Amino acid sequence: QAQLVESGGGLVQVGGSLRLSCAASGRTIGTSPMGWFRQVPEKEREFVAAVYWGSGNTYYADSVKGRFTISRDNAKNTVYLQMNNLAPEDTAIYYCAAGPPSSIFSVTSARRYGVWGQGTQVTVSE
Numbered sequence: 001q002a003q004l005v006e007s008g009g010g011l012v013q014v015g016g017s018l019r020l021s022c023a024a025s026g027r028t029i030g031t032s033p034m035g036w037f038r039q040v041p042e043k044e045r046e047f048v049a050a051v052y053w054g055s056g057n058t059y060y061a062d063s064v065k066g067r068f069t070i071s072r073d074n075a076k077n078t079v080y081l082q083m084n085n086l087a088p089e090d091t092a093i094y095y096c097a098a099g100p101p102s103s104i105f106s107v108t109s110a111r112r113y114g115v116w117g118q119g120t121q122v123t124v125s126e
Contacts, residue, residue, distance in 0.1 A: 002026045002098050002115050009120030020081040022096030033107050034079045038092035050107040086124045093119040
């Protein structure tokens, strides 16, 4: 079973940037795709972006297209989420997740993913 550790969260002003990292260790075979989700209190976990380890194909939520970029470094078993032009509505706990190569669930669904990191807080201030 893979283990995931996120890092890179913090406090940033509106319009600023952050880069989140998700380091995968342990059994990473089959950990494709990798996704980023975010959650605020009393709301469901929301899809942000996903990438496939092998092909590098990427997927984005409409709310972050053009501002966020997901990428992966296969040699380092690490997935990144570059977040630019951050807005207050981006404030949330961000989680990375690993899923199996195939599933009945879309890569945009949290149910696709069986392994989750502990989360990292991102706060965007006015």
